[in-house]
Amino acid sequence: MQYETLKRFIFKLDPENAHHLIDLLSQYLVNPSVTIQNILSSKYQFNEKILTQHIFGTTFKNPVGIGAGFDKNATMVPLLASLGFGYVEFGTFTPLPQEGNPKPRLFRYPEQNSIQNAMGFNNDGMQKIQKRVKELYPYKIPLGANIGKNKNTSQKDAIKDYEKLIVAFDTICDYLVINISSPNTPGLRDLQNEKFIKEIFTLAKSKTQKPVLLKIAPDLSPKSAISLCESALKYKADGIIATNTTIDYSLLKDAKNFGGLSGEVLKKKSYKLFKEIAQEFYKDTTLISVGGIDSSQEAYKRVRAGASLVQIFSALIFKGPSLAYKINKGMSELLKKDGYNHISEAIGADLR
Secondary structure (H helix, E strand, O other), X not given: OHHHHHHHHXXXXXXXXXXXXXXXXXXXXXXXXXXXXXXXXXXXXOOOHHHOEEEOOEEEXXXXXXXXXXXXXXXXXXXXXXXXXXXXXXXXXXXXXXXXXXXXXXXXXXXXXXXXXXXXXXXXXXXXXXXXXXOOOOOOOOEEEEEOOOOOOOHHHHHHHHHHHHHHHOXXXXXXXXXXXXXXXXXXXXXXXXHHHHHHHHHHHHHOOOOEEEXXXXXXXXXXXXXXXXXXXXXXXXXXXXXXXXXXXXXXXXXXOOOEEEEHHHHHHHHHHHHHHHHHHOOOOEEEEEOOOOOHHHHHHHHHOOOOEEEEOHHHHHHOOOHHHHHHHHHHHHXXXXXXXXXXXXXXXXXX
Protein backbone atom coordinates (compact mmCIF):
# COMPACT_ATOMS: atom_id res chain seq x y z
CA MET A 1 0.00 0.00 0.00
CA GLN A 2 2.87 2.38 0.75
CA TYR A 3 4.33 1.89 -2.72
CA GLU A 4 0.93 2.22 -4.37
CA THR A 5 0.62 5.65 -2.75
CA LEU A 6 4.13 6.64 -3.84
CA LYS A 7 3.53 5.26 -7.33
CA ARG A 8 0.65 7.67 -7.89
CA PHE A 9 3.12 10.52 -7.44
CA ILE A 10 5.91 8.89 -9.45
CA PHE A 11 3.60 8.13 -12.36
CA LYS A 12 2.64 11.80 -12.64
CA LEU A 13 6.22 12.47 -13.66
CA ASP A 14 7.65 11.84 -17.11
CA PRO A 15 9.03 8.25 -16.99
CA GLU A 16 12.62 9.26 -17.67
CA ASN A 17 12.47 12.11 -15.14
CA ALA A 18 11.02 9.72 -12.54
CA HIS A 19 13.86 7.28 -13.08
CA HIS A 20 16.38 10.10 -12.87
CA LEU A 21 14.84 11.21 -9.56
CA ILE A 22 15.17 7.70 -8.08
CA ASP A 23 18.75 7.60 -9.35
CA LEU A 24 19.57 10.91 -7.63
CA LEU A 25 17.93 9.82 -4.37
CA SER A 26 19.95 6.63 -4.52
CA GLN A 27 23.24 8.46 -5.05
CA TYR A 28 22.76 11.17 -2.46
CA LEU A 29 20.76 9.37 0.23
CA VAL A 30 21.34 5.63 -0.03
CA ASN A 31 24.83 5.15 -1.44
CA PRO A 32 26.70 7.19 1.22
CA SER A 33 24.56 5.93 4.09
CA VAL A 34 25.32 2.51 5.57
CA THR A 35 22.45 3.08 8.02
CA ILE A 36 19.88 3.50 5.24
CA GLN A 37 21.30 0.50 3.40
CA ASN A 38 21.02 -1.64 6.55
CA ILE A 39 17.44 -0.52 7.17
CA LEU A 40 16.44 -1.40 3.61
CA SER A 41 18.33 -4.70 3.73
CA SER A 42 16.59 -5.76 6.93
CA LYS A 43 13.24 -5.24 5.22
CA TYR A 44 13.86 -6.46 1.69
CA GLN A 45 16.59 -9.11 1.69
CA PHE A 46 15.59 -12.77 1.72
CA ASN A 47 18.47 -15.21 2.06
CA GLU A 48 18.07 -18.96 2.37
CA LYS A 49 20.58 -21.66 1.45
CA ILE A 50 17.98 -23.29 -0.79
CA LEU A 51 18.46 -20.37 -3.22
CA THR A 52 22.25 -19.91 -2.96
CA GLN A 53 24.29 -20.98 -5.99
CA HIS A 54 27.96 -20.88 -6.97
CA ILE A 55 28.09 -19.68 -10.59
CA PHE A 56 30.78 -17.91 -12.64
CA GLY A 57 33.25 -18.53 -9.83
CA THR A 58 31.28 -16.50 -7.31
CA THR A 59 28.32 -16.86 -4.95
CA PHE A 60 24.81 -15.76 -5.83
CA LYS A 61 22.83 -15.63 -2.59
CA ASN A 62 19.63 -15.67 -4.59
CA PRO A 63 18.84 -16.02 -8.32
CA VAL A 64 16.95 -12.74 -8.83
CA GLY A 65 18.97 -10.01 -10.53
CA ILE A 66 18.21 -6.62 -11.98
CA GLY A 67 18.48 -6.61 -15.75
CA ALA A 68 20.67 -4.27 -17.76
CA GLY A 69 19.14 -0.91 -18.62
CA PHE A 70 17.86 -0.09 -15.16
CA ASP A 71 21.23 1.00 -13.78
CA LYS A 72 23.09 2.09 -16.89
CA ASN A 73 25.87 3.94 -15.09
CA ALA A 74 26.42 1.77 -11.99
CA THR A 75 25.12 4.56 -9.75
CA MET A 76 22.36 2.53 -8.06
CA VAL A 77 24.22 -0.63 -7.04
CA PRO A 78 24.03 -0.12 -3.24
CA LEU A 79 20.29 0.65 -3.45
CA LEU A 80 19.55 -2.40 -5.59
CA ALA A 81 21.61 -4.67 -3.35
CA SER A 82 19.71 -3.33 -0.34
CA LEU A 83 16.42 -4.14 -2.08
CA GLY A 84 17.32 -7.82 -2.04
CA PHE A 85 18.63 -8.45 -5.53
CA GLY A 86 21.07 -11.32 -5.77
CA TYR A 87 23.16 -9.56 -8.41
CA VAL A 88 23.18 -6.37 -10.48
CA GLU A 89 23.91 -6.15 -14.18
CA PHE A 90 24.84 -2.55 -14.95
CA GLY A 91 24.90 -0.97 -18.41
CA THR A 92 24.51 -1.16 -21.29
CA PHE A 93 27.40 1.29 -21.58
CA THR A 94 29.79 2.21 -24.37
CA PRO A 95 33.42 3.35 -24.73
CA LEU A 96 32.47 7.00 -25.23
CA PRO A 97 29.67 8.77 -23.37
CA GLN A 98 26.59 9.36 -25.47
CA GLU A 99 23.26 11.14 -25.08
CA GLY A 100 21.16 8.41 -26.65
CA ASN A 101 18.15 8.93 -28.87
CA PRO A 102 15.93 12.06 -28.96
CA LYS A 103 13.32 12.49 -26.22
CA PRO A 104 10.67 11.42 -25.44
CA ARG A 105 12.07 7.89 -25.54
CA LEU A 106 10.58 6.12 -22.53
CA PHE A 107 6.88 5.31 -22.18
CA ARG A 108 4.78 3.61 -19.49
CA TYR A 109 1.70 1.48 -20.11
CA PRO A 110 0.35 0.98 -16.57
CA GLU A 111 -2.69 -1.05 -17.56
CA GLN A 112 -0.43 -3.57 -19.29
CA ASN A 113 2.39 -3.31 -16.70
CA SER A 114 4.73 -2.67 -19.60
CA ILE A 115 7.38 -0.23 -20.79
CA GLN A 116 8.53 0.92 -24.20
CA ASN A 117 12.01 2.39 -24.47
CA ALA A 118 14.09 3.82 -27.27
CA MET A 119 16.89 5.07 -25.06
CA GLY A 120 19.79 4.27 -27.37
CA PHE A 121 22.52 3.35 -24.88
CA ASN A 122 22.58 6.76 -23.15
CA ASN A 123 25.39 6.49 -20.60
CA ASP A 124 28.32 8.24 -18.94
CA GLY A 125 30.93 6.35 -20.94
CA MET A 126 33.56 3.80 -20.05
CA GLN A 127 35.97 5.98 -18.07
CA LYS A 128 33.46 7.44 -15.61
CA ILE A 129 31.72 4.12 -15.07
CA GLN A 130 35.04 2.33 -14.66
CA LYS A 131 36.06 4.78 -11.93
CA ARG A 132 32.71 4.36 -10.19
CA VAL A 133 32.82 0.56 -10.23
CA LYS A 134 36.45 0.45 -9.07
CA GLU A 135 35.33 2.12 -5.85
CA LEU A 136 32.82 -0.70 -5.27
CA TYR A 137 34.43 -3.86 -6.56
CA PRO A 138 34.65 -6.53 -5.22
CA TYR A 139 31.11 -6.06 -3.96
CA LYS A 140 28.87 -8.02 -1.59
CA ILE A 141 26.81 -9.29 -4.52
CA PRO A 142 28.01 -10.21 -8.03
CA LEU A 143 28.20 -7.43 -10.60
CA GLY A 144 27.76 -7.98 -14.33
CA ALA A 145 28.94 -5.48 -16.97
CA ASN A 146 26.68 -5.23 -20.02
CA ILE A 147 28.60 -3.68 -22.92
CA GLY A 148 27.72 -2.27 -26.35
CA LYS A 149 29.13 -0.25 -29.21
CA ASN A 150 28.77 3.49 -29.66
CA LYS A 151 26.08 4.59 -32.11
CA ASN A 152 28.61 6.27 -34.40
CA THR A 153 30.97 3.31 -34.48
CA SER A 154 30.76 1.56 -37.85
CA GLN A 155 29.87 -2.12 -38.10
CA LYS A 156 33.38 -3.00 -39.21
CA ASP A 157 34.86 -1.23 -36.16
CA ALA A 158 32.31 -2.54 -33.65
CA ILE A 159 34.71 -5.22 -32.45
CA LYS A 160 37.15 -2.50 -31.34
CA ASP A 161 34.53 -0.96 -29.05
CA TYR A 162 33.86 -4.29 -27.38
CA GLU A 163 37.58 -4.94 -27.01
CA LYS A 164 38.10 -1.63 -25.18
CA LEU A 165 35.26 -2.40 -22.79
CA ILE A 166 36.33 -5.97 -22.09
CA VAL A 167 39.87 -4.85 -21.23
CA ALA A 168 38.66 -1.93 -19.09
CA PHE A 169 36.31 -4.07 -16.97
CA ASP A 170 38.31 -7.29 -16.88
CA THR A 171 39.20 -6.96 -13.19
CA ILE A 172 36.14 -5.09 -11.88
CA CYS A 173 33.14 -7.28 -12.63
CA ASP A 174 32.08 -10.88 -12.11
CA TYR A 175 30.87 -11.43 -15.67
CA LEU A 176 30.55 -9.55 -18.96
CA VAL A 177 27.60 -9.49 -21.36
CA ILE A 178 27.91 -8.88 -25.08
CA ASN A 179 24.84 -6.86 -26.04
CA ILE A 180 24.17 -7.05 -29.78
CA SER A 181 20.42 -7.41 -29.38
CA SER A 182 19.14 -3.97 -28.40
CA PRO A 183 16.75 -2.54 -31.02
CA ASN A 184 17.73 1.05 -30.19
CA THR A 185 21.15 1.33 -31.82
CA PRO A 186 20.90 1.29 -35.63
CA GLY A 187 22.37 -1.86 -37.12
CA LEU A 188 23.26 -3.43 -33.78
CA ARG A 189 21.05 -6.47 -34.26
CA ASP A 190 22.77 -7.10 -37.61
CA LEU A 191 25.74 -8.26 -35.54
CA GLN A 192 23.67 -11.27 -34.46
CA ASN A 193 25.42 -13.49 -37.00
CA GLU A 194 27.87 -16.37 -36.78
CA LYS A 195 30.80 -14.42 -38.23
CA PHE A 196 30.62 -11.69 -35.58
CA ILE A 197 29.87 -14.20 -32.81
CA LYS A 198 33.07 -16.08 -33.69
CA GLU A 199 35.05 -12.85 -33.85
CA ILE A 200 33.78 -11.36 -30.58
CA PHE A 201 34.09 -14.47 -28.43
CA THR A 202 37.50 -15.38 -29.84
CA LEU A 203 38.62 -11.87 -28.95
CA ALA A 204 36.96 -11.90 -25.52
CA LYS A 205 38.55 -15.17 -24.52
CA SER A 206 41.98 -13.79 -25.42
CA LYS A 207 41.44 -10.67 -23.29
CA THR A 208 39.72 -11.82 -20.10
CA GLN A 209 39.39 -14.76 -17.76
CA LYS A 210 35.98 -13.52 -16.63
CA PRO A 211 32.84 -15.29 -17.87
CA VAL A 212 31.46 -13.73 -21.05
CA LEU A 213 27.79 -14.16 -21.98
CA LEU A 214 25.67 -13.41 -25.04
CA LYS A 215 22.32 -11.61 -24.79
CA ILE A 216 19.87 -12.33 -27.61
CA ALA A 217 16.71 -10.74 -28.98
CA PRO A 218 13.25 -12.27 -28.58
CA ASP A 219 12.40 -11.58 -32.22
CA LEU A 220 14.67 -14.29 -33.63
CA SER A 221 13.10 -17.48 -34.90
CA PRO A 222 13.81 -20.46 -32.63
CA LYS A 223 16.03 -21.94 -35.36
CA SER A 224 18.09 -18.75 -35.68
CA ALA A 225 18.32 -18.29 -31.91
CA ILE A 226 19.51 -21.85 -31.38
CA SER A 227 22.05 -21.50 -34.18
CA LEU A 228 23.42 -18.27 -32.68
CA CYS A 229 23.66 -19.78 -29.21
CA GLU A 230 25.33 -22.85 -30.65
CA SER A 231 27.95 -20.64 -32.32
CA ALA A 232 28.50 -18.64 -29.14
CA LEU A 233 29.02 -21.78 -27.08
CA LYS A 234 31.31 -23.23 -29.75
CA TYR A 235 33.53 -20.20 -29.30
CA LYS A 236 33.48 -20.53 -25.50
CA ALA A 237 30.64 -18.27 -24.37
CA ASP A 238 29.95 -18.92 -20.69
CA GLY A 239 26.20 -18.45 -20.86
CA ILE A 240 23.18 -17.06 -22.67
CA ILE A 241 20.77 -14.31 -21.55
CA ALA A 242 17.34 -14.50 -23.18
CA THR A 243 15.81 -12.12 -23.95
CA ASN A 244 16.19 -8.42 -24.70
CA THR A 245 13.21 -6.18 -25.51
CA THR A 246 10.95 -6.90 -28.49
CA ILE A 247 10.02 -4.91 -31.60
CA ASP A 248 6.85 -6.93 -32.03
CA TYR A 249 4.54 -3.94 -31.64
CA SER A 250 1.45 -6.09 -32.24
CA LEU A 251 1.76 -7.15 -28.60
CA LEU A 252 0.62 -3.71 -27.39
CA LYS A 253 -2.37 -1.88 -28.82
CA ASP A 254 -1.02 1.65 -28.36
CA ALA A 255 2.66 0.92 -28.95
CA LYS A 256 4.91 3.44 -30.68
CA ASN A 257 6.54 2.27 -33.91
CA PHE A 258 10.05 2.52 -32.47
CA GLY A 259 11.98 1.23 -29.47
CA GLY A 260 11.61 -2.03 -27.59
CA LEU A 261 8.79 -3.39 -25.44
CA SER A 262 9.36 -4.96 -22.04
CA GLY A 263 7.22 -6.04 -19.13
CA GLU A 264 4.05 -8.10 -19.10
CA VAL A 265 3.49 -7.90 -22.87
CA LEU A 266 6.84 -9.62 -23.42
CA LYS A 267 6.22 -12.46 -20.96
CA LYS A 268 4.85 -15.16 -23.29
CA LYS A 269 7.16 -14.36 -26.19
CA SER A 270 10.27 -14.31 -24.02
CA TYR A 271 9.35 -17.51 -22.21
CA LYS A 272 8.59 -19.34 -25.44
CA LEU A 273 11.96 -18.54 -27.01
CA PHE A 274 13.81 -19.14 -23.75
CA LYS A 275 12.32 -22.63 -23.46
CA GLU A 276 13.33 -23.47 -27.03
CA ILE A 277 16.90 -22.45 -26.23
CA ALA A 278 16.89 -24.23 -22.89
CA GLN A 279 15.78 -27.51 -24.42
CA GLU A 280 19.01 -27.47 -26.38
CA PHE A 281 21.48 -26.00 -23.93
CA TYR A 282 20.43 -25.94 -20.27
CA LYS A 283 22.60 -28.96 -19.44
CA ASP A 284 25.62 -27.41 -21.16
CA THR A 285 25.78 -23.81 -19.97
CA THR A 286 24.35 -21.18 -17.64
CA LEU A 287 21.08 -19.69 -18.86
CA ILE A 288 19.59 -16.46 -17.56
CA SER A 289 15.94 -15.72 -18.30
CA VAL A 290 14.59 -12.16 -18.53
CA GLY A 291 11.43 -10.72 -20.03
CA GLY A 292 8.12 -10.22 -18.25
CA ILE A 293 9.11 -11.86 -14.97
CA ASP A 294 6.97 -10.28 -12.27
CA SER A 295 6.22 -12.94 -9.64
CA SER A 296 7.65 -15.95 -7.83
CA GLN A 297 5.47 -18.20 -9.97
CA GLU A 298 6.87 -16.80 -13.21
CA ALA A 299 10.45 -16.87 -11.93
CA TYR A 300 10.04 -20.46 -10.78
CA LYS A 301 8.54 -21.35 -14.18
CA ARG A 302 11.71 -20.04 -15.84
CA VAL A 303 13.89 -22.06 -13.44
CA ARG A 304 11.93 -25.21 -14.21
CA ALA A 305 12.39 -24.35 -17.90
CA GLY A 306 16.18 -24.29 -17.50
CA ALA A 307 17.19 -20.95 -16.00
CA SER A 308 19.89 -20.88 -13.34
CA LEU A 309 19.27 -17.16 -12.80
CA VAL A 310 16.49 -14.71 -13.66
CA GLN A 311 16.34 -10.95 -14.11
CA ILE A 312 13.59 -8.41 -13.65
CA PHE A 313 13.30 -4.89 -14.98
CA SER A 314 9.90 -3.39 -15.79
CA ALA A 315 8.11 -5.19 -12.95
CA LEU A 316 10.17 -3.29 -10.39
CA ILE A 317 8.61 -0.05 -11.65
CA PHE A 318 5.06 -1.36 -11.39
CA LYS A 319 5.31 -3.57 -8.31
CA GLY A 320 7.79 -1.71 -6.17
CA PRO A 321 10.83 -2.28 -3.94
CA SER A 322 9.56 -5.43 -2.21
CA LEU A 323 9.46 -7.40 -5.48
CA ALA A 324 12.81 -9.20 -5.17
CA TYR A 325 11.95 -10.21 -1.60
CA LYS A 326 8.55 -11.54 -2.65
CA ILE A 327 9.96 -13.48 -5.60
CA ASN A 328 12.72 -15.07 -3.54
CA LYS A 329 10.44 -15.94 -0.64
CA GLY A 330 7.84 -17.35 -3.01
CA MET A 331 10.39 -19.42 -4.92
CA SER A 332 11.75 -20.87 -1.69
CA GLU A 333 8.23 -21.96 -0.77
CA LEU A 334 7.56 -23.41 -4.22
CA LEU A 335 10.81 -25.39 -4.16
CA LYS A 336 9.97 -26.88 -0.77
CA LYS A 337 6.41 -27.62 -1.86
CA ASP A 338 7.77 -29.61 -4.81
CA GLY A 339 10.14 -31.53 -2.54
CA TYR A 340 13.39 -29.90 -3.61
CA ASN A 341 16.21 -29.28 -1.17
CA HIS A 342 18.01 -26.84 -3.44
CA ILE A 343 17.21 -24.71 -6.48
CA SER A 344 19.72 -26.62 -8.60
CA GLU A 345 17.45 -29.67 -8.41
CA ALA A 346 14.61 -27.74 -10.09
CA ILE A 347 16.62 -26.25 -12.99
CA GLY A 348 15.21 -27.77 -16.17
CA ALA A 349 12.71 -29.95 -14.31
CA ASP A 350 10.04 -29.38 -16.98
CA LEU A 351 12.42 -30.43 -19.74
CA ARG A 352 13.39 -33.85 -18.38
